Amino acid sequence: MASMNMIQALNSGMDIMLGKDPAVVLMGEDIGYFGGVFRATEGLQRKYGEHRVIDTPIAEGGIIAAAIGMSVNGLRPVAEIQFADYIYPGFDQICSELARIRYRSAGDFYAPVTIRTPCGGGIRGGQTHSQSPEGIFTHVSGIKVVMPSNPYDAKGLLITCIEDDDPVVFFEPKRLYNGPFDGDPNKPAVPWSTHPKGQVDEGYYRVPLGKADIVRGGSAVTIITYGTMVHVAAAAAAAMRVDAEIIDLRSLVPLDVDTICSSVKKTGRCIVAHEATRFSGFGAEILSIIQEECFWYLEAPIQRVTGWDTPYPHAFEWEYFPGQARVGTALAAVMGAA
Amino acid sequence: MNNQSRLHLPKAPARPGEAPDFSYVQLSPAGAVRRPDINARARDMMELSVELVRVLDDAGDAVGPWHPHLDPGDLQVGLRHMLLTRIYDDRMQRMQRAGKISFYIRSLGEEAVSVAQCMALRPGDMLFPSYRNQGVYITRGIALVDLMCQLLSNTRDMCKGRQLPVMYHSKAGNIFSISGNLATQFPQAVGWAMAAAIKGEDHLAASWIGEGSSAEADFHHALLFASVYQAPAILNVVNNQWAISTFQGYAGGEQRSFAARGPGYGMAGIRVDGNDFLAVYAVTQWAAERARTGAGPTLIELVTYRAAAHSTSDDPARYRAKNDHEHWPLGDPVLRLKQHLIKLGEWSDARHQALTAELEALVASSWKEATAFGTMSEGPRLNADLMFEDLFKEMPEHLKRQQALMRAERR
Numbered sequence: 001m002a003s004m005n006m007i008q009a010l011n012s013g014m015d016i017m018l019g020k021d022p023a024v025v026l027m028g029e030d031i032g033y034f035g036g037v038f039r040a041t042e043g044l045q046r047k048y049g050e051h052r053v054i055d056t057p058i059a060e061g062g063i064i065a066a067a068i069g070m071s072v073n074g075l076r077p078v079a080e081i082q083f084a085d086y087i088y089p090g091f092d093q094i095c096s097e098l099a100r101i102r103y104r105s106a107g108d109f110y111a112p113v114t115i116r117t118p119c120g121g122g123i124r125g126g127q128t129h130s131q132s133p134e135g136i137f138t139h140v141s142g143i144k145v146v147m148p149s150n151p152y153d154a155k156g157l158l159i160t161c162i163e164d165d166d167p168v169v170f171f172e173p174k175r176l177y178n179g180p181f182d183g184d185p186n187k188p189a190v191p192w193s194t195h196p197k198g199q200v201d202e203g204y205y206r207v208p209l210g211k212a213d214i215v216r217g218g219s220a221v222t223i224i225t226y227g228t229m230v231h232v233a234a235a236a237a238a239a240m241r242v243d244a245e246i247i248d249l250r251s252l253v254p255l256d257v258d259t260i261c262s263s264v265k266k267t268g269r270c271i272v273a274h275e276a277t278r279f280s281g282f283g284a285e286i287l288s289i290i291q292e293e294c295f296w297y298l299e300a301p302i303q304r305v306t307g308w309d310t311p312y313p314h315a316f317e318w319e320y321f322p323g324q325a326r327v328g329t330a331l332a333a334v335m336g337a338a
Numbered sequence: 339m340n341n342q343s344r345l346h347l348p349k350a351p352a353r354p355g356e357a358p359d360f361s362y363v364q365l366s367p368a369g370a371v372r373r374p375d376i377n378a379r380a381r382d383m384m385e386l387s388v389e390l391v392r393v394l395d396d397a398g399d400a401v402g403p404w405h406p407h408l409d410p411g412d413l414q415v416g417l418r419h420m421l422l423t424r425i426y427d428d429r430m431q432r433m434q435r436a437g438k439i440s441f442y443i444r445s446l447g448e449e450a451v452s453v454a455q456c457m458a459l460r461p462g463d464m465l466f467p468s469y470r471n472q473g474v475y476i477t478r479g480i481a482l483v484d485l486m487c488q489l490l491s492n493t494r495d496m497c498k499g500r501q502l503p504v505m506y507h508s509k510a511g512n513i514f515s516i517s518g519n520l521a522t523q524f525p526q527a528v529g530w531a532m533a534a535a536i537k538g539e540d541h542l543a544a545s546w547i548g549e550g551s552s553a554e555a556d557f558h559h560a561l562l563f564a565s566v567y568q569a570p571a572i573l574n575v576v577n578n579q580w581a582i583s584t585f586q587g588y589a590g591g592e593q594r595s596f597a598a599r600g601p602g603y604g605m606a607g608i609r610v611d612g613n614d615f616l617a618v619y620a621v622t623q624w625a626a627e628r629a630r631t632g633a634g635p636t637l638i639e640l641v642t643y644r645a646a647a648h649s650t651s652d653d654p655a656r657y658r659a660k661n662d663h664e665h666w667p668l669g670d671p672v673l674r675l676k677q678h679l680i681k682l683g684e685w686s687d688a689r690h691q692a693l694t695a696e697l698e699a700l701v702a703s704s705w706k707e708a709t710a711f712g713t714m715s716e717g718p719r720l721n722a723d724l725m726f727e728d729l730f731k732e733m734p735e736h737l738k739r740q741q742a743l744m745r746a747e748r749r
Contacts, residue, residue, distance in 0.1 A: 029581075029582075029584060030582050030583045030584055033350070033353065033583060033657055034582070034583030034584075034656060034657045037582065037651075037652075049343075050347050051343035051345055051347070054345075054347070055347075055584055055588055056588065057550070057553030057584075057588050057589050057590065058520060058521075058550045058551055058553045058554060058581055058584070058589065059553040059554050059555065060554075061554075061555050062553065062555075085518075085519065086519060086520075088519075089554060089555060089556070124440040124441070125502070126500075126501055126502030126505070126518065127500060127501065127502075127518065128502065128517065128518030128519055129502070129518070278740075279736065308725065308726070308737075308740045308744065309729075309736060309737060309740060310725055310726055310729050310737070311500065311729075313499055313500045313724075313725045314440070314491050314497075314499060314500060314501055314502050314503075315491035315495070315498075315499025315500070315719075315720055316499055316720075316722045316724075316725045319722040319725060319744055319747075319748065320725060325747045326747055329743075329746075329747065
């Protein structure tokens with residue numbers, strides 16, 4: 001085991017897969033010689049050569065389309081989209097193509113492409129460097145959608161995604177790259193070396209898709225979340241001394257419905273938290289499933305904690321971000337309805 | 339698989355530790371390129387996309403058919419705008435380093451692009467700039483205080499706190515809002531130009547993108563629509579050689595010039611020395627006349643060099659040769675125009691120093707005025723209620739509810 005931040009863990013995952021499988025190639029803007037604007041691919045072109053770690057033009061639609069073609073011809077591309085906010089020029093290639101190649105060819109063709117992309121706010125990125133568009137992609141049938149909340153999971157999930165024969169959009173909450181973040185921007189940054197999940201196996205290992213992680217066991221309320229909000233929700237529950245069971249979904253598609261429902265049936269109360277906007281957000285899907293599966297166990301209406309339904313404003317980053325106060329309001333509501 | 343690969347990969351000419359190498363830049367002597375009639379057809383002037391229009395020679399004299407014969411007073415105005423752009427950039431870079439603003443992008447070495455092109459256009463022409471075109475705001479007379487308040491996201495911010503620094507706009511100045519996503523404005527400019535044609539007006543639209551962004555599909559949409567409808571548009575590719583760490587060869591500049599995309603779509607394409615104020619002015623004026631007289635759109639490739647980092651988040655020492663911009667064969671746009679004006683007897687080192695001091699004082703006093711409207715760390719602050727406004731013309735109920743929740747949360 002070694003202490004790693006999320007960038008180092010992702011780098012290690014790609015390093016291992018490049019070494020293990022000659023079909024794996026990395027591609028993206030600034031990822032080769034430079035090692036990526038967030039340094040996720042640092043040193044990998046030097047180690048594996050520029051034919052395996054490929055710099056590309058600034059053309060997200062081209063990157064994803066080329067990755068599809070390469071994958072159909074036997075490679076296993078890992079494409080980086082520099083910010084999730086820049087993924088939309090590739091939207092048609094993801095939704096109409098990548099998601100359906102296996103389906104429309106009755107399994108004769110398939111496209112094992114992993115798209116890595118940093119998401120989320122909290123870095124003063126304004127409206128074009130802060131978005132969390134995971135719900136747009138969970139709505140498209142045929143794509144797996146993953147978002148880790150810590151270095152250990154990030155590496156294990158990424159390896160699983162690269163080995164997966166289906167396409168995956170792998171969202172990396174960039175506020176968590178260097179350390180866990182409890183939602184308070186005024187506190188000194190905490191490095192991953194202080195967190196148990198910052199201890200990462202240096203070798204090959206997998207974290208399965210479709211298996212949520214119960215970050216903290218509890219009996220009073222279930223908080224279902226993923227990405228940055230895992231840490232914010234845990235801090236808010238601790239501050240309010242609520243015995244919350246905190247579930248980190250890790251993979252949104254496929255979704256671990258069993259873990260969600262067993263927990264809600266046990267606690268009878270539930271909050272769903274994500275940084276993305278609220279309206280038609282992924283939280284709405286979770287709420288529907290709980291309503292269908294756990295209705296008779298619920299002691300209170302389910303609460304949602306989300307970003308507001310606006311673009312991510314540069315000057316009001318912390319008024320926008322669903323911090324501990326917003327989680328606290330939801331906790332008070334769901335507990336108060338006893 | 340690795341050692342068998344036959345894939346071609348473009349090479350950057352010089353990486354850190356290597357000597358700068360600009361032998362790949364195809365140059366033409368100043369004055370050597372012909373100036374076709376403004377009604378010439380794209381297919382009859384293909385050489386313009388290969389050669390390089392230059393007016394100022396190495397001695398600082400203006401030569402050849404593209405010499406725009408500007409009044410020395412206009413040249414002095416151009417020099418002033420370029421110098422102000424540079425001094426403004428330098429100061430704002432330092433304010434970012436001091437933690438006063440969150441982010442900044444300089445246009446060091448590329449000032450002639452925005453200033454000369456903007457001066458060659460009319461105030462009614464609509465501009466769709468990129469994030470390295472601050473010179474167009476300065477040339478159109480937007481007050482520095484207004485630009486600075488945007489950088490500060492303060493109570494007088496034209497964007498009401500919603501945009502990253504440098505994503506300005508000016509409704510009154512006919513300068514469209516900058517997106518932050520790349521190349522999106524290029525086909526929008528063509529649409530604006532199509533509307534001008536539909537309405538029978540003789541305004542044109544001009545847009546700028548980097549050579550790196552020209553890889554995006556939107557670049558190709560722009561050229562296609564401009565060509566199909568012969569829209570009155572000037573489409574500018576600012577080839578500053580680098581897209582963050584990615585050399586222009588990766589945007590498709592290795593096999594053929596960016597200007598050559600124009601003839602490929604059936605429109606004029608012309609390559610110009612982007613650090614030559616006179617050449618940039620002349621080419622833009624020519625393209626504007628073509629647009630206004632119905633001769634069609636023009637794609638201009640401005641060959642220049644990004645002398646600074648991509649942004650305050652970037653460190654070019656990691657990926658390109660040290661001090662390479664000092665070896666750039668087309669020199670520095672400010673120094674070249676200064677040299678020309680001195681040669682004309684219309685400028686001097688003493689006047690240049692005095693102007694520099696005057697503009698530094700202007701930038702300093704503007705900053706003081708701007709910060710009185712608030713900074714990121716010190717009040718007054720914008721009201722966070724503004725976050726919910728302007729998403730729609732009228733705020734829907736769900737946003738009103740969220741606005742009330744946000745207020746309660748802040749108490």
